[in-house]
Amino acid sequence: MYHHSEFDRAFVIDRAERFRDQVNRRISGALTEEEFRPLRLMNGVYLQLHAYMLRIAIPYGTISPDQMRRLAHIADRWDKGYGHFTTRQNIQFNWPKLVDIPDMLDSLAEVGMHAIQTSGNTIRNVTADHFSGAAADEIADPRPYAELIRQWSTDHPEFQFLPRKFKIAVSGSPNDRAVVKSHDIGLRMVRRDDQIGFEVSVGGGLGRTPLVGKVVNEFVPTTDLLPYLEAILSAYNTVGRRDNKYKARLKIAVQELGIDHIRELVEARFAETRPMFDGSDQAVLAEIAKQFAQPELVEGRSTAAYDAARDADPVFRSWADTNLHDHKNPDYAIVTVSTKKHGATPGDATSDQMRLLADIAEEYGQGDLRISHEQNVVMPHIHRADLPAIHAKLREAGLGTANIGLVSDIIACPGLDYCALATARSIPIAQQIATRFDELKLEHEIGELKIKISGCINACGHHHVGHIGILGLDRAGVENYQVTLGGDGTETMSVGERAGPGFSKDEIIPAIERLVQGYLAIREDEDETFLQAYRRLGPAPFKAALYPAEEKAA
Amino acid sequence: MAQLQTIPTRPARVAALNRRYRHRAAIQVLREALSDPELGRVAMVSSFGADSVALLHMISLIDRTTPVLFIDTQMLFPETLTYQAEVAAKLGLTDVRTIRATPAAIAAADPDGDLNQTNPDACCDLRKTVPLNRALSSFDSWITGRKRFQGATRSEMEFFEEDPAGDRIKINPLAHWTARDVADYIANNRLPRHPLVSKGYPSIGCMPCTSPVKEGEDPRAGRWRGQDKTECGIHFVNGKMQRIPPAAPAPFVPADGQPVIVRDSGFGPEDWTGPILDLASDADLDDPDLRVGDATMIRIAFPSFTDGRGFTLARRLRVAGYKGRLRATGYVIADQLPMARRSGFDEVEIDADLARRQPWPHWRDAADAAPSYLKKLGRRAS
Numbered sequence: 001m002y003h004h005s006e007f008d009r010a011f012v013i014d015r016a017e018r019f020r021d022q023v024n025r026r027i028s029g030a031l032t033e034e035e036f037r038p039l040r041l042m043n044g045v046y047l048q049l050h051a052y053m054l055r056i057a058i059p060y061g062t063i064s065p066d067q068m069r070r071l072a073h074i075a076d077r078w079d080k081g082y083g084h085f086t087t088r089q090n091i092q093f094n095w096p097k098l099v100d101i102p103d104m105l106d107s108l109a110e111v112g113m114h115a116i117q118t119s120g121n122t123i124r125n126v127t128a129d130h131f132s133g134a135a136a137d138e139i140a141d142p143r144p145y146a147e148l149i150r151q152w153s154t155d156h157p158e159f160q161f162l163p164r165k166f167k168i169a170v171s172g173s174p175n176d177r178a179v180v181k182s183h184d185i186g187l188r189m190v191r192r193d194d195q196i197g198f199e200v201s202v203g204g205g206l207g208r209t210p211l212v213g214k215v216v217n218e219f220v221p222t223t224d225l226l227p228y229l230e231a232i233l234s235a236y237n238t239v240g241r242r243d244n245k246y247k248a249r250l251k252i253a254v255q256e257l258g259i260d261h262i263r264e265l266v267e268a269r270f271a272e273t274r275p276m277f278d279g280s281d282q283a284v285l286a287e288i289a290k291q292f293a294q295p296e297l298v299e300g301r302s303t304a305a306y307d308a309a310r311d312a313d314p315v316f317r318s319w320a321d322t323n324l325h326d327h328k329n330p331d332y333a334i335v336t337v338s339t340k341k342h343g344a345t346p347g348d349a350t351s352d353q354m355r356l357l358a359d360i361a362e363e364y365g366q367g368d369l370r371i372s373h374e375q376n377v378v379m380p381h382i383h384r385a386d387l388p389a390i391h392a393k394l395r396e397a398g399l400g401t402a403n404i405g406l407v408s409d410i411i412a413c414p415g416l417d418y419c420a421l422a423t424a425r426s427i428p429i430a431q432q433i434a435t436r437f438d439e440l441k442l443e444h445e446i447g448e449l450k451i452k453i454s455g456c457i458n459a460c461g462h463h464h465v466g467h468i469g470i471l472g473l474d475r476a477g478v479e480n481y482q483v484t485l486g487g488d489g490t491e492t493m494s495v496g497e498r499a500g501p502g503f504s505k506d507e508i509i510p511a512i513e514r515l516v517q518g519y520l521a522i523r524e525d526e527d528e529t530f531l532q533a534y535r536r537l538g539p540a541p542f543k544a545a546l547y548p549a550e551e552k553a554a
Numbered sequence: 555m556a557q558l559q560t561i562p563t564r565p566a567r568v569a570a571l572n573r574r575y576r577h578r579a580a581i582q583v584l585r586e587a588l589s590d591p592e593l594g595r596v597a598m599v600s601s602f603g604a605d606s607v608a609l610l611h612m613i614s615l616i617d618r619t620t621p622v623l624f625i626d627t628q629m630l631f632p633e634t635l636t637y638q639a640e641v642a643a644k645l646g647l648t649d650v651r652t653i654r655a656t657p658a659a660i661a662a663a664d665p666d667g668d669l670n671q672t673n674p675d676a677c678c679d680l681r682k683t684v685p686l687n688r689a690l691s692s693f694d695s696w697i698t699g700r701k702r703f704q705g706a707t708r709s710e711m712e713f714f715e716e717d718p719a720g721d722r723i724k725i726n727p728l729a730h731w732t733a734r735d736v737a738d739y740i741a742n743n744r745l746p747r748h749p750l751v752s753k754g755y756p757s758i759g760c761m762p763c764t765s766p767v768k769e770g771e772d773p774r775a776g777r778w779r780g781q782d783k784t785e786c787g788i789h790f791v792n793g794k795m796q797r798i799p800p801a802a803p804a805p806f807v808p809a810d811g812q813p814v815i816v817r818d819s820g821f822g823p824e825d826w827t828g829p830i831l832d833l834a835s836d837a838d839l840d841d842p843d844l845r846v847g848d849a850t851m852i853r854i855a856f857p858s859f860t861d862g863r864g865f866t867l868a869r870r871l872r873v874a875g876y877k878g879r880l881r882a883t884g885y886v887i888a889d890q891l892p893m894a895r896r897s898g899f900d901e902v903e904i905d906a907d908l909a910r911r912q913p914w915p916h917w918r919d920a921a922d923a924a925p926s927y928l929k930k931l932g933r934r935a936s
């Protein structure tokens with residue numbers, strides 16, 4: 001995996017120093033609150049409902065055991081002993097004091113981590129497929145490209161004061177696990193003849209106006225990647241609206257001006273940006289790629305221990321069925337550790353859990369850890385023979401939940417418990433749904449079902465792309481939950497449709513239960529997932545399950 | 555679109571340039587260099603020393619608005635300062651920029667003005683190399699008056715060289731000239747000579763470090779006489795002996811209603827008297843009526859520090875070949891100085907209120923170069 005270089009280290013140390021100085025200048029009054037705001041945001045410091053929040057980047061979701069232990073240390077020393085993994089492969093600490101943040105940044109800098117551009121109107125932390133470098137279906141590891149983009153976008157002098165935040169995601173596989181079309185720029189790796197390149201889409205986004213990204217160029221060779229991205233950003237910095245912050249994202253420009261106009265503009269800018277790059281970026285890319293070389297896997301070791309545990313232990317079997325994915329090498333598996341124990345806050349991990357994950361990754365997993373955008377922790381290279389031992393350790397620490405992709409593997413934003421913008425709570429809803437389906441013992445029968453919950457229309461919980469989406473609103477001071485159906489965040493991306501009137505916080509859990517029971521009643525067989533059934537039958541039978549009273553009245 | 559292009563590396567570009575220009579005369583090299591897009595924004599660096607006037611004269615014939623960087627080490631002969639003003643006026647050079655070490659740097663490293671006695675390399679660093687590199691950071695290439703005959707260290711010199719101190723290209727139009735060529739050119743064109751030449755100084759630097767040479771000695775023998783030193787951190791030299799340091803210039807104080815110009819060297823008053831082309835932050839550079847090509851100073855408005863459009867405008871102007879002065883004006887905060895500089899701005903204009911709330915040290919600290927990923931990735935600043 002990528003080892004931060006001396007250069008990276010010098011950069012983050014310099015940056016932490018600058019931030020310390022900015023805090024001092026804020027305190028002295030040399031910087032007004034308004035001036036300080038974008039500076040603290042571009043260093044990852046948010047002002048939340050109760051306190052400051054520090055959002056730390058985990059670039060393309062890859063983190064080393066030492067870095068994970070440092071996060072645990074930070075949680076213990078400056079926060080409340082836990083951190084929260086987000087849907088953008090970041091980790092947030094919700095309770096730091098402003099005066100402590102420079103020390104936290106120094107501590108992060110020592111292990112090459114930082115909070116740079118995790119907030120604010122800048123190019124944000126680049127996200128990538130969390131199975132990169134391990135998945136059986138990938139064309140090439142997308143992380144070297146993501147790292148190249150990280151370097152290019154970091155402190156880019158032209159793009160620190162954009163109209164609005166800007167998100168880029170990269171997928172190295174035709175199966176898009178990075179939801180690239182819901183990003184301002186989505187890069188999907190494709191092969192043309194012998195060349196690797198990217199299909200580039202622009203103007204995707206969730207939020208209050210969910211839009212699916214449109215393809216602006218079907219094939220950009222990797223050698224042109226940075227100048228091409230620079231052309232898009234340059235165009236966006238010119239045409240992105242600055243008169244209304246709700247209309248400032250690239251997706252609105254694409255919607256208002258049309259993809260053809262944007263394409264023309266980008267191509268004209270590309271003619272300007274291409275000659276600005278002298279080709280050194282390709283040498284840097286080659287250096288980075290070396291660091292992402294495939295880890296050495298053990299050949300010929302027996303997987304009998306795995307098969308035996310599967311036969312003997314139903315708990316292990318159920319975990320193996322849901323939480324493992326195919327590795328390129330059949331003796332290995334990709335393990336996804338659920339941070340979503342029934343009733344817990346999705347995405348939260350305690351410092352002890354972080355340390356345990358670091359230890360396991362070091363002992364069994366090539367020291368490779370990933371954070372997925374579904375807020376879980378991935379160990380991409382685990383020999384099957386080690387799985388029983390790992391599972392036992394995880395269970396002891398409350399990390400053995402077998403629910404990946406299931407109804408309780410819910411994405412939920414922080415909502416009214418933490419977020420200043422929230423109009424409703426989202427975490428308690430997630431907890432209650434998970435607890436309810438655990439009681440019903442139906443989870444495994446239901447199979448793949450993605451529920452996503454946002455606490456306001458900003459949609460940080462990605463509810464638009466949930467098979468079932470839940471949006472918490474405020475109706476005259478009362479929390480009200482709106483349900484959307486049929487969303488999809490993969491390469492077949494679609495935005496969910498609103499089912500009908502919302503539900504109160506007491507009605508929403510029974511409503512979801514009715515909906516899921518309704519699906520079980522109408523599915524063709526147990527292989528037909530919720531989304532497939534929805535696509536086959538349309539919304540009517542699902543709405544009928546959600547609103548039975550109206551059905552009778554009609 | 556999105557065609558694969560091969561972009562040559564800098565050493566390859568330098569080699570190609572040398573091949574292309576091999577048989578050209580100095581003035582041809584200069585003329586083409588000033589308009590060659592490969593060389594980007596070009597500045598001339600001049601000591602206004604014994605030979606400088608030849609190259610300055612050629613520049614004035616081609617483009618009088620070419621930025622000329624004059625390094626005042628604050629150790630120069632008073633004659634040099636007078637001569638500098640006289641030459642600039644006579645040749646009609648419109649953009650001579652005086653480059654100095656910051657008062658803070660001098661106060662820290664050489665408060666008594668005697669560093670040249672104890673550590674001339676450090677002194678040159680402080681007074682020339684650092685200020686020059688800072689000034690050159692907004693250029694892609696620079697013209698020097700160096701010649702092969704000037705010493706063994708220069709005997710292989712070509713028209714174009716990579717500048718080891720930064721990713722710029724050095725242009726040496728006079729590389730193949732002899733002392734005789736220089737003297738002839740100056741005489742034929744009736745150019746004013748430096749007053750110290752007739753007093754036995756064929757090469758003129760700072761007062762503490764320059765002495766006259768005798769008949770038959772190497773002309774540069776008078777530089778750093780008795781020391782190992784033959785070249786300063788940059789290539790040309792000024793030098794002198796001065797026991798009493800010159801009085802520091804009076805510090806600039808922002809005054810209400812007067813603009814404050816922020817440059818790498820500090821705050822200063824407005825010093826531009828020529829025409830200014832003002833652009834709004836939403837200016838359309840593709841508008842043919844805009845005639846940016848004729849401008850010598852373009853000023854881009856920042857209605858709010860959160861409006862980053864000006865950075866893209868600046869970068870686009872530079873890429874389009876604009877070589878004049880470029881200024882950001884309005885609400886720009888100290889922390890944005892490095893972004894402005896790296897996007898192609900030369901300077902920032904703010905009001906006195908902001909200058910008082912965010913005094914020069916805040917800007918200086920913010921501008922202290924952070925490591926740049928873009929540089930590492932081979933992306934030119936313009």
Ligand code: SF4
Nearest residue numbers: 413419422455456460
């Ligand atoms: S969706 Fe709304 S409530 Fe949830 S985190 Fe985002 S802004 Fe906050």
Ligand code: SF4
Nearest residue numbers: 674677678760763793
């Ligand atoms: S020439 Fe002498 S006085 Fe001038 S800068 Fe160099 S060492 Fe200092």
